[in-house]
Amino acid sequence: MRSPSKPNAPKQGAAATPAQVTTVEHTLDTSYLESLLGYNARRAALSVIALFLKRMAPFGLKPVEFSVLTLIAHNPGITSRQTCSALDILPPNLVGIIKSLDQRGLIIRKAHPTDGRAQGLHLSAQGRRLQNEAQMTATALEGDAAHALTPAELDKLKALLRKVYQN
């Protein structure tokens, strides 16, 4: 997470000391790194995810688990393989997640109607309830994670981000 411990950011009231700054003043030059898309995207993502983790803790859901649950909710009968493609997860790494959600009684694995190898994923009644509450929490979190942005700016930001990673 590493959130509540960042006493950085150039204090505005810092009376411009001439040249030699021998004191413990954190007047570091990070301007170049802050000009890079990857650096900014990663820092922003970690910041939002830190808040996500805190708010989702009561539901026992980490980001990927929420994504999987939400994907199943909106696509009943989806297979593991499709879930992997959609979320860019490797199949071996999804196995444990699915197993965990299954053991918690949140999802149900049914035999696939046409493909004997695959299995369709569905939410249980309990899973539907939890996903519904979690989704409302995630939606409410949006404004808080980007409290420095106007709603229009937030929409613009998300649209630009999608243009970066889609195709």
Place this chain on the structure above:
Amino acid sequence: MRSPSKPNAPKQGAAATPAQVTTVEHTLDTSYLESLLGYNARRAALSVIALFLKRMAPFGLKPVEFSVLTLIAHNPGITSRQTCSALDILPPNLVGIIKSLDQRGLIIRKAHPTDGRAQGLHLSAQGRRLQNEAQMTATALEGDAAHALTPAELDKLKALLRKVYQN
């Protein structure tokens, strides 16, 4: 990485099949996830970083190593502790990075002028050359990572991202 294997994205030419889609058509509904800031920020960050990793491989630099090297280049004499704060890295995790850069002859650790516990970090001549080339590569990468965006959109995106994680 997980880049060269994403045959997702709703194909435009897909003739709208009525209702029952039993074929292996990946018409998954990911619209809700794509409405979330955290999801979009993470996907975009991973996409940019994947390209970064590829382009920086010739220099033997991973994102964090590049960040550390660049921070030292622009702030000669910076301490490990300051580096940790600026990049949101935990001290134990920086030790190995510094040690590696030192053993590669890219940085030099000098005794801190006033604090006997600390040590100032500096680039060697070789480190300066490598950082310079890597920085030019990173700058050139910007446009390619966000080829779907105009230069103005890219600037706007980075400004919005900074507003999310700063303060």
Place this chain on the structure above:
DNA sequence: TATTGTTATACTCTATAACTATA
């Protein structure tokens, strides 16, 4: 022959506790 779900496994990243030497 190719694909789905799976196991086993390795490698990286991130996090906590505790030590030493200096302040």
Place this chain on the structure above:
DNA sequence: TATAGTTATAGAGTATAACAATA
């Protein structure tokens, strides 16, 4: 007493190879 750098270590996340069952 607090801080800088460090060690050791645990836990999460991410990656590859290989297998059985089915297509």
